[in-house]
Amino acid sequence: AQKVTQAQTEISVVEKEDVTLDCVYETRDTTYYLFWYKQPPSGELVFLIRRNSFDEQNEISGRYSWNFQKSTSSFNFTITASQVVDSAVYFCALSTNGGSQGNLIFGKGTKLSVKP
C-alpha cells in the first residue's frame, strides 16, 4: 500500500525560528516522486518541490531546504528564519505514476503558525 504520514498536526513557532516539517512515505515501487505543497487560507495548493526516487541530493531554495533519505523513507522540509507569511498548511505527497500524470497521495498536512 502507498501512504504518506505527516505526524505533526500543528506547529507553532515565533518569527525567525527554524522549523522542520516531517514526512514519512510508504511504497513498494522503486520509481516514485515526492512533493511538497503549501496551502494558504485561499485554498490553492502551491507547488514547492518535486523529487524523484533516484535523486537523494538535498536541496536548498532560499529559506527552504529539503532532506530526502530513502533509508528511512523520509522527505523532511525545513524553513529557516520563519516569517509570518509562511503560515499555512503544508502537504507532503507521493506519486508512483510519474511527475505529471496519475494520482497524488497526500498526507493529512501540517498546519504551521508563525507568530510575530
Add this chain to the structure above:
Amino acid sequence: DAGVTQSPTHLIKTRGQQVTLRCSPKSGHDTVSWYQQALGQGPQFIFQYYEEEERQRGNFPDRFSGHQFPNYSSELNVNALLLGDSALYLCASSITGTAGGYTFGSGTRLTVV
C-alpha cells in the same frame, strides 16, 4: 498567463441534489485531475481525464462522474448529494508525458445541507 480556474467558488446544495463543478486548465495543459479535500484532511484523488477520457479513478462511488471537453476544460458532477460530500473540490492540470508537475486551482467549496 492564467493558472487553473475553477467555478463557482462556493456552492450550497441540499441533500439529494446534483451539482456540477467546472475547471479550466492552465494554458498548454492537456490533463485534468480532480481531488476532494474534507476539512482538516489532505486532498483525495477522485479521477483524472486525458484526451476526453477518464484515465484513472480513485476510490469514489459512481455518483461522482466527469467529463473533459475538446478544449481540455473539465466538469465534475456529483449526483444524489450526501452531507459527507461537503468539501473543497480541487482541480489540478498538467501535461502528460512531461515532468512539469501539477498546477492546482483555488477550489470550489461545496456545502451540502
